[in-house]
Amino acid sequence: MDLPEDDEELVNCVVSGRVPSYSLESKLGDCFRAAKIRREAVQRLTGRSVEGLPLEGFDYDSILGQCCEMPVGYVQIPVGIAGPLLLNGCEYSVPMATTEGCLVASTNRGCKAIYSSGGATCVLIRDAMTRAPVVRFSSAKRATELKFFLEDPLNFDTLSLVFNKSSRFARLQGIQCAIAGKNLYIRFSCSTGDAMGMNMVSKGVQNVLDFLQNDFPDMDVIGISGGDALLRMPGNYCSDKKPAAINWIEGRGKSVVCEAVITGDVVSKDPAQNIESSHCITMMEAVNDGKDLHISVTMPSIEVGTVGGGTQLASQSACLSLLGVKGASKESPGSNPALLATIVAGSVLAGELSLMSAISAGQLVKSHMKYNRSSRDITKISS
Structure with missing residues (x-):
């Protein structure tokens, strides 16, 4: 059928089923208009508003045929910066998208402790994607x-x-x-x-x-x-998108081990108290006659890439660029995602260090109660 030019008529066609919602992009040749019409049709069909879900300000052409089908908007997630993370002698400002209060601040505290102790060392021990x-x-x-x-x-x-x-x-x-x-x-x-x-x-x-x-x-x-x-x-x-023993033993994607020795003047208390609370993936032990703390994380299945998928989207591309791993490396193919995997592991190391410090110091619940609770009166927020 010929599509009506008027948006209101188009919405009615989608609601009635005369025009399939999934076909709007191909029929209109305008991805933003397709999302707008689909969004209004969904609201009429469900009788519910999606007013709080942003529509404008996103490049819908960039996700056509990939990333997301039948879009009606996009979700905004705040991005904070933790760091600098001193890893293998280089400094990285780590972007973290989250809605959990304390997470960025805690990782930042771990980065500071690692930096003050001379930095962390990270090694890529395996690099292989699997299919079975x-x-x-x-x-x-x-x-x-x-x-x-x-x-x-x-x-x-x-x-x-x-x-x-x-x-x-x-x-x-x-x-x-x-x-x-x-x-x-x-x-x-x-x-x-x-x-x-x-x-x-x-x-x-x-x-x-x-x-x-x-x-x-x-x-x-x-x-x-x-x-x-x-x-x-x-x-x-494989095992894809699920925890499995074979991925821990054999690895899938990037297998990385990252370590740091946190000096006694940074730890400020007996580091051996942390040992019993964490082993296997995260390991800690007292070293140098109990004065310092050795911490490591072993991550055998970090599945990351710097090309393909959603890496070309503006927000993701900007964060990859901030880390210096955007796109493919012409000089050394595969080196960018390998570096990204080590940065991920280093950031996890910082987060784990701060988490265990908060637990041992009795700060975990207190910090979440202070920083992870909204001060807004939700009864006054329109639904």
Whole structure:
């Protein structure tokens, strides 16, 4: 149907169902107008107002076909700055978007303690994105044959060649297999340049699966975990967007360890009191005859990128630029997201240090009661 030029008529068309809400951008060729019309239609259909949700002041063209579908506005989150964070000899002002009072102030306090003690050291120990399809055979014996084929070093170069065709930057690093009955779970690990790279690795996995069908035509692909149209049942061996032991043990994305020694004059009390309260991910111990505190965080699955996704949006791009990691590095591909991961770990180290200090000093509840409670009378705020 021909679209009416009047916005009011367009809203009525969306409300009545004559014009699908999802088609407004393509039919109008104006992303802001599409969001405005959709927003009004939603309010009429629900009988509820979204007046407090901003509409103007956002570039809706920048998210067309990516980031968000059928937008009706955007959410504003305050951004504070913690730092300077002294990490590997360099200073970083760390932007933090949050609505939790005390969080930026606490991280800033941790940054100050780290700075006063000579800074933190951070090391990237692994860098590999993963994707894990699950395939099924008629017998466990047949599944085992594919397992042996994939794990044979003599076949790795051929599989790498097939996998790497998916991208200029994707490079296969390893294949790990696990069997459960007739099912074979195949975990592919690859480097992804400056992107986080989950789409990149999914394409590479699809290439390999297509290649394997030639020698294993009886292989039934059950799903690419988080992947494409083949997805019917996730393999869950990645493991994507969920806590999993395999990601702690093997890592996913950037695996980083960050440490600092907080000197006694900064700690100002017996640091050994903190030890029992934190171990595994965050570890603390008294060093130098109990005078100083050694603190470390080990983060095996930091999934970050500096290109792709929402990194091109104005707010996100500005924060990446502030950290000096915006976009791709021409001199050293992959170095920007690696640096971003270390900054994340360093910021976590600062936050953990301040948190444990607040707990040991009995300041945690007091600070939240003081700074994390609104002084406005909510009964006077219109709904």
